[in-house]
Each structure stands twice: as structure tokens, then as C-alpha cells.
Amino acid sequence: MTKVIYHLPDGTTQQIDVDPGETIMNASLRNNLPGIVAECGGSCACATCHVHLPQEHSHHFAEPTxxxxxxxxxxxAADDDSRLSCQLVIGNSDDEIHVHVADSR
Ligand code: FES
Known part of the structure; x- marks a missing residue:
């Protein structure tokens, strides 16, 4: 079980336990967190699931397509840490992963 700490657009944080195979996007929607809209439902077609993933956590995920x-x-709002959270699939790890959620509304 991986703990994902979402740093939300309003400056607050939320910690969510995420099972392997679930995406950062899906766990956000499942918990009704603000910021990630995911208009395309995770098909890598809308970019409304934008997050900033600090370099020290990037090794948990495949390189972007x-x-x-x-x-x-x-x-x-893109920078070198930008990723689409529908493409960030949680693996088998007990680590904490921090993501900074862009406001996609
Ligand atoms: S949900 Fe549309 S690109 Fe990620």
C-alpha cells in the first residue's frame, strides 16, 4: 500500500492509501479531492489531470509517453515536473509519494 500525499491547489494536503495498479488520478477522484478533473476519464487526451511530480518521486513511475x-x-502551468496523473500507476511500494496538484478547473 502506497501513501500518496496530495498537495492541493488550496494549500492543504490529503493523504490517501492507494493500492498497486490504481492511478494517482483515480485515487483523487475516488476521494473527491479538488483540482484533478479528468475530463477524458484517463485516456491521456485532456490534460485536466495535471500534477507536478517532484524528481525524487519520479522513479516510481514509467517515463512519459x-x-x-x-x-x-x-x-x-507546465514545468519539468509536470505529469498527467492518469498515466501515473502506483506500483508495489510502501513509500510515500508526494504530488502537487494543478488546478484544472
Ligand atoms: S484524465 Fe484526461 S489526460 Fe489524464
């Missing part, structure tokens, strides 16, 4: 990188390039 070209599709993901192309979508991120259109975001005003």
Missing part, C-alpha cells in the same frame, strides 16, 4: 509529453506541452 510521447502522447503525454505532447499534451503537457500545451499547458500554461
Amino acid at each position: 510521447d502522447e503525454e509529453t505532447d499534451l503537457i506541452a500545451y499547458l500554461d
Whole structure:
């Protein structure tokens, strides 16, 4: 069970336990957290699930696909830590993973 700490757009944090195989996006929606909208439902087509993933946590996830990188390039708030949370699948780890949620509303 991985603990994901969501740093939310309003400055608060929420800690969620996430099972392997679930995405950061899905766990956010499941807990009604603000910020991640996920209009396309996780198909890597909308970029309304934008998060900033600090470098020290990036090794938990696969490298972004070209599709993901192309979508991120259109975001005003994009930076080197930008990822689409529907593409961030939790693996087998007991670590804590921090993500900073962009406001996609
Ligand atoms: S939910 Fe649409 S790109 Fe992630």
C-alpha cells in the first residue's frame, strides 16, 4: 500500500492509501479531492489531470509517453515536473509519494 500525499491547489494536503495498479488520478477522484478533473476519464487526451511530480518521486513511475509529453506541452502551468496523473500507476511500494496538484478547473 502506497501513501500518496496530495498537495492541493488550496494549500492543504490529503493523504490517501492507494493500492498497486490504481492511478494517482483515480485515487483523487475516488476521494473527491479538488483540482484533478479528468475530463477524458484517463485516456491521456485532456490534460485536466495535471500534477507536478517532484524528481525524487519520479522513479516510481514509467517515463512519459510521447502522447503525454505532447499534451503537457500545451499547458500554461507546465514545468519539468509536470505529469498527467492518469498515466501515473502506483506500483508495489510502501513509500510515500508526494504530488502537487494543478488546478484544472
Ligand atoms: S484524465 Fe484526461 S489526460 Fe489524464
